Amino acid sequence: MKKVNYVNKSVLIMGIAKSGFAAAKLLKSMGANVTVNDREEVANNPKAIELQEAGFTVVGGGHPLELLNGIDLIVKNPGIPYHNELLVEAEKRNIPIVTEVEIAGEISEAPFIAITGSNGKTTTTTLIGELLSGTSLNPIVAGNIGTVVCEVAADATPNQTLVTELSSFQLQGTIHFHPHISVLLNIYEAHLDYHGSKDAYAQAKARIFANQTAYDYAVYNADDDLVSSFAEASEATLIPFSTTKNLEHGVGILDGWVVFKEENIIKVADLSMKQNIENTLAAVAVAKLSGVSNEKIHSELTNFHGVKHRLQFVGEVSGRKFFNDSKATNSIATKKALDSFDEPVILLAGGLDRGNGFDDLIPYFQSKVKHLITFGQTAHKLKDTASMAGLNSVTVVDNVEKAVATAYDLSETGDVVLLSPACASWDQFKTFEERGDIFIEAMHRL
Known part of the structure; x- marks a missing residue:
């Protein structure tokens, strides 16, 4: 761990949870005077009680x-x-406000590979971790994907690499954070209740490039104009990726091959995860920049089937391929999933009604969906939207289990059965993971 002077600095940890708990312990070990604050009463919060018993205020x-x-x-x-009253007042007093990612960046002896985007960042982060595993880079996967970054950064050594998934919430709270390789996958309109506008959300994502130099690399989606504008304004060495363009200095697809700087890496036909081609291209860019051999890349990409609940290939039954995309809790994610397939799709969708419409799915109902099977609070709203699109092949069922059985009965060899709900899960399930697990179990029962 790098020596950073926090001795006698007064630090307020706002919000305990996993990140606050880890940051509090780390900063106190570095000599800071730490006060921990949470909206929940201490008596109702086991982590708060544990910190209090350890001597924290x-x-x-x-x-x-x-x-x-x-x-x-x-x-x-x-x-x-940031519109929280305490944070507003802190900004007036010019008190710096950061997330624990900033602290991790200060203390880590290991370089960072940082990945963000509106969609696909967990899959890409996981895949990069797999591509780098077993190499001299000794990857540690952390961040929004599960393990708190500052927790692992404290013990990371110079011969390790921190592969971190970062959200816009985390990135907005950075000042000097400096990844050696950054990845920006895409930017869609999201989290407007938090950021206030798409521009503010996009600017938070773009902070991933803010402190990079010409000795660093910015891997970015050249098919996304907004992403490209942010990357091209950075000082980093640019490594674009594209599914449509022939890129001399980046990663693309040419003559059926994934190509890095005009070098054939792997045949597209050999990829086990063809439905996530953009994520694959980004991961290949990072692997090649990190010195991973083509043999290693080929081995991993022919065996990687995605992250659970994120456009995950579950299996094949009688020529029907089943994909679990339960993490798709809005129509943007569902559109992205549908774009991944050329085969006829039996779409399983529905869930919690947040009051939003599904008009942006109309072109997809017209061109991508063979049959819609819908369930949950939004079932009839989705059925009405499909009718507007001219898709009359719609079945309303009670739950995901019945949806899977119905999909099998209605499908044919060569079809894709896709759970991509376009809705949150809380009307019928505790989490989207529970919803996805039930989908998987129902498929295996077939």
Whole structure:
């Protein structure tokens, strides 16, 4: 761990959860005076109780402004919005506000590979971790994907590499964070309730490039104009990827091959995860920049079937391929999933009604979906949207289990059965993971 002077600095940890808990312990070990604050009462929060018993000052039940007195730095939970009254006042007082990713970047002896995007970042991060595994880079996968970054950064050594999935919430709270290789996959309109506008959301994503130099690399989606504009404004060495363009200095597809700087890497036909081609191209760019051999890349890409619940290939039954994309909790993600297939698709969709419409799915109902099987609170809203699109092959069922059985009965050899709900899961399930697991179990029963 790099020596960074936090001795006697007064730090406020705002929001405990996993990141706040890890940051509090780390900063106290570095000599900081740490106060931990959470909106939940201490007595109801096991992590708060644990910190209190370890000697931390813990304030629960809200975010009183007097906590700011004498504070040098705020490390906030990524999910707490900046319009929170305490944070607004902190900005007026010019108190720096960061997320634990900033602390991790300060102390880590290992270089960072950082991945972000509106869609596909978990799959890409996981795939990069697999491509780098067993090499001299000794990857540690962390960030929004599960393990708190500052927790692993504290013990990371120079001969390791931190492969980190980062959200817009995490990136907005960075100041000097400096990845050696950054990846920006795409930018769609998302999290407007947090960021306030698409522009603010996009600017948060673009912070992944902010501190890179010509000795660093920016891997970016050349098919996304907004992503390209951010990358091209950076100082990093640019490595574009594209599914449509022949890129002399990047990664693309040519004559049936995935190509890196005009070098054939792997045949597209050999990829086990053809439905996530953009994520694959980005991961290949990182692997080649990191010195991974073509043999290793070929081995991993012919055996990687995706991340569970994220356009995950589950299996094949009587010539029908089943894909679990339960993580698709909005229509943007479902459109992305449908774009991944040329085969006829039996789409399983529906769930919690958040009051939004599905008109943006109309072109996909017209061109991509062979039959819609819908369930949950939004079932009839999705059916009405399909009717507007001229898709009359619609079946309403009670739940995901019945949807799988119905899909099998209605499908033919060569069809794709895709669970991509375009809705949150909370009307019938505790989590999208539970919904996806039920889909998988139902498929295996076939």
